Amino acid sequence: MTWNSDSGKTSLTRAESNGDVLTARGDRIGSTAGLTITGAEGLVLRQAGSVLDLSGQQVSAGQAGAEFHAEDGMVKLLAVGDEDRQKVISLETGNVLNFIGTAGDDQAQLIDGAVINLGAGSDRIIGSHANQDWHLVSRNAAGRELSLEVTLSDLDSETGEATARTKKAFVYGADAISGGHGDDRLVIGDQTDSRIEVSSSEEEPILTLRRDGTTGGQAAVTVTGFEALSVADAGAIPNAHSAARIHLDYTGLKAGQDAVNVSIDLTTGSATGLKSVSGVYGVTTGAGDDVVVAAAGTRFIRTHGGDDTISLGLAHGDLLLDGGAGTNTLIGDQGLTCAPSARRSSGLRRL
Numbered sequence: 495m496t497w498n499s500d501s502g503k504t505s506l507t508r509a510e511s512n513g514d515v516l517t518a519r520g521d522r523i524g525s526t527a528g529l530t531i532t533g534a535e536g537l538v539l540r541q542a543g544s545v546l547d548l549s550g551q552q553v554s555a556g557q558a559g560a561e562f563h564a565e566d567g568m569v570k571l572l573a574v575g576d577e578d579r580q581k582v583i584s585l586e587t588g589n590v591l592n593f594i595g596t597a598g599d600d601q602a603q604l605i606d607g608a609v610i611n612l613g614a615g616s617d618r619i620i621g622s623h624a625n626q627d628w629h630l631v632s633r634n635a636a637g638r639e640l641s642l643e644v645t646l647s648d649l650d651s652e653t654g655e656a657t658a659r660t661k662k663a664f665v666y667g668a669d670a671i672s673g674g675h676g677d678d679r680l681v682i683g684d685q686t687d688s689r690i691e692v693s694s695s696e697e698e699p700i701l702t703l704r705r706d707g708t709t710g711g712q713a714a715v716t717v718t719g720f721e722a723l724s725v726a727d728a729g730a731i732p733n734a735h736s737a738a739r740i741h742l743d744y745t746g747l748k749a750g751q752d753a754v755n756v757s758i759d760l761t762t763g764s765a766t767g768l769k770s771v772s773g774v775y776g777v778t779t780g781a782g783d784d785v786v787v788a789a790a791g792t793r794f795i796r797t798h799g800g801d802d803t804i805s806l807g808l809a810h811g812d813l814l815l816d817g818g819a820g821t822n823t824l825i826g827d828q829g830l831t832c833a834p835s836a837r838r839s840s841g842l843r844r845l
């Protein structure tokens with residue numbers, strides 16, 4: 495069957511399964527009139543500019559929603575309670591780039607030019623095969639429901655130069671990010687106070703974005719498959735040794751049962767588990783023998799147990815240092831004055 499809507503843009507607003515029967519409702523954008531299709535086994539949306547709107551699905555947070563694969567032109571709808579995936583409906587979506595998810599737990603894979611609104615629920619956005627810069631634009635009060643602007647780029651295999659694709663992708667309502675293949679960088683432009691926990695293993699670190707003031711059990715956003723982390727210009731440097739603004743917490747990084755010896759140089763941007771890190775205001779490390787070098791904007795370094803080495807590097811201004819237990823070493827610099835911070839430092843031997 496071919497259906498021509500006047501505007502050439504079709505919105506598939508609902509598709510649900512009742513046993514083996516698919517019921518879909520299509521609406522021309524801007525019109526209340528629509529077309530209901532019942533009993534189809536499949537449906538193909540070919541028209542460029544079509545919107546796949548599944549916000550009318552009868553699911554809620556905690557229930558499986560939809561899986562949208564923009565690159566493959568496919569969406570899968572999962573029936574409520576179908577953990578064994580016996581009633582999955584697959585729809586070809588052609589070149590649909592505009593996807594509105596369900597109120598349930600959706601996941602979507604992006605492509606350049608896509609506009610993906612995952613709606614309510616606990617939703618995951620997955621990167622494409624390209625390299626991606628993910629700009630975190632905003633979050634809700636709980637630190638979730640991320641809005642992201644994603645720039646995709648391709649690497650020239652001969653010159654090694656990256657060429658950005660013309661069209662960006664826009665994502666709303668994401669609660670987890672998987673970078674996918676290629677190099678992925680998270681750029682945090684939202685300056686809300688938050689902690690970025692680096693956990694799991696050095697080879698495949700999990701980044702957990704959590705608002706300060708929330709405890710471990712509370713909602714957080716997980717980020718996997720990322721190689722780089724950058725905090726966009728935060729404006730005014732915060733007050734001395736404040737835990738405010740965005741800081742890194744490596745206490746959860748392990749090698750099996752053992753603590754990892756973490757090495758972070760904030761002057762060069764090198765950090766265990768990541769290719770690069772920049773713009774963070776402080777670092778906390780765990781029980782290993784850690785090496786941390788402060789940059790100009792660094793405001794606190796806590797290294798907990800283990801024999802840690804803290805270098806003042808390019809530090810200036812007020813800096814809180816806490817080496818914790820163990821035999822710790824503080825390396826200064828010729829001509830550097832650190833009297834104010836020295837009064838607040840503990841567990842450190844100055845060189």
Ligand SMILES: [Ca+2]
Nearest residue numbers: 596612614615
């Ligand atoms: Ca959702």
Ligand SMILES: [Ca+2]
Nearest residue numbers: 780797799800
């Ligand atoms: Ca340590």
